[in-house]
Amino acid sequence: xxxxxxxxxxxxxxxxxxxxxxxxxxxxxxxxxxxxxxxxxxxxxxxxxxxxxxxxxxxxxxxxxxxxxxxxxxxxxxxxxxxxxxxxxxxxxxxxxxxxxxxxxxxxxxxxxxxxxxxxxxxxxxxxxxxxxxxxxxxxxxxxxxxxxxxxxxxxxxxxxxxxxxxxxxxxxxxxxxxxxxxxxxxxxxxxxxxxxxxxxxxxxxxxxxxxxxxxxxxxxxxxxxxxxxxxxxxxxxxxxxxxxxxxxxxxxxxxxxxxxxxxxxxxxxxxxxxxxxxxxxxxxxxxxxxxxxxxxxxxxxxxxxxxxxxxxxxxxxxxxxxxxxxxxxxxxxxxx
Amino acid sequence: xxxxxxxxxxxxxxxxxxxxxxxxxxxxxxxxxxxxxxxxxxxxxxxxxxxxxxxxxxxxxxxxxxxxxxxxxxxxxxxxxxxxx
Numbered sequence: 001x002x003x004x005x006x007x008x009x010x011x012x013x014x015x016x017x018x019x020x021x022x023x024x025x026x027x028x029x030x031x032x033x034x035x036x037x038x039x040x041x042x043x044x045x046x047x048x049x050x051x052x053x054x055x056x057x058x059x060x061x062x063x064x065x066x067x068x069x070x071x072x073x074x075x076x077x078x079x080x081x082x083x084x085x086x087x088x089x090x091x092x093x094x095x096x097x098x099x100x101x102x103x104x105x106x107x108x109x110x111x112x113x114x115x116x117x118x119x120x121x122x123x124x125x126x127x128x129x130x131x132x133x134x135x136x137x138x139x140x141x142x143x144x145x146x147x148x149x150x151x152x153x154x155x156x157x158x159x160x161x162x163x164x165x166x167x168x169x170x171x172x173x174x175x176x177x178x179x180x181x182x183x184x185x186x187x188x189x190x191x192x193x194x195x196x197x198x199x200x201x202x203x204x205x206x207x208x209x210x211x212x213x214x215x216x217x218x219x220x221x222x223x224x225x226x227x228x229x230x231x232x233x234x235x236x237x238x239x240x241x242x243x244x245x246x247x248x249x250x251x252x253x254x255x256x257x258x259x260x261x262x263x264x265x266x267x268x269x270x271x272x273x274x275x276x277x278x279x280x281x282x283x284x285x286x287x288x289x290x291x292x293x294x295x296x297x298x299x300x301x302x303x304x305x306x307x308x309x310x311x312x313x314x315x316x317x318x319x320x321x322x323x324x325x326x327x328x329x330x331x332x333x334x335x336x337x
Numbered sequence: 338x339x340x341x342x343x344x345x346x347x348x349x350x351x352x353x354x355x356x357x358x359x360x361x362x363x364x365x366x367x368x369x370x371x372x373x374x375x376x377x378x379x380x381x382x383x384x385x386x387x388x389x390x391x392x393x394x395x396x397x398x399x400x401x402x403x404x405x406x407x408x409x410x411x412x413x414x415x416x417x418x419x420x421x422x
Binding site: 125129130131135136137140173174177178179180181189250251298299300307 | 355356359
């Protein structure tokens, strides 16, 4: 009897242990170090966090094809599809809004005393040619570049996929090839104007007085005032930025890998957004914002009163060198002094 | 106005020159981003494997070779005859 009881106890204990083991199995499977059916996925996630690339093995000479996954590409996609939209919208629309506020509160800067009827040569033919070459190619670059960032959201719903596809292809080619005259034009402007765009003490005073934008004071200025000199250097630096990064995109994989190209694209886009905002402000001040300003680039001649108001030191210098202001065509007046 | 029109013309001319220059410098993307090993030569066909190319020293494969998938290169044959595309 005792033996039978011992056997029964043993059997019950064995069954109890077995049941305990079965019940504990799922818990044990979740413990670290145990066999996890999802181990491969976990390892992949760790790899994605710890490495720029996950490479496989390949036999073909094109080693780029060995990259199986590039996790930073997802970051780039978010920057390109989300962040650039926000940054671009805020910067460009922000500048347009500020200019609109400025225009409706301050109004255009008029020539005090009206036009004199006498003009001075402000920019030579080669200067105007270089400026317009930069301007025309920049407008093409700006519109086609903004299409790359905003076209899918703004144009595609309006004109449909077929028309958008055609436009996007043409815009891409126009963007690539108008970059060349743009860079050449900026180099020409740099060579023509660099000497006259060195910042001096006069420009510091010009900035202290707000450049004559607020109120009716007109601080003295040379051929280029402080604001124009800052614009000049920003254009030079911006061109270096977009041209250098643009080369990486124009010659893919020549000097860098996919990660370098993604970085180049983001820098290219950010610099270009600031560039576009800057040039919108420049266009405003050269057209709507200032009476007589556009003449300097349309025919090269500016009114003497405009010149005295905005570039008094330059006028003194020009008159001192014997370059008198010319009367309008057909009029017979004495030269200005 | 004349400076503006000349600038427009210059943009077109320099852009077109840039197109021609880059077209000569760069390969089409279908070639630049593929390799000979990965690309399929469209002129290749089974017939070229079965028949000896005219004027070449390549030997046509015999039926039993196709049957037994025996494509070893005969000792006296040029390597180009059995290189896969």
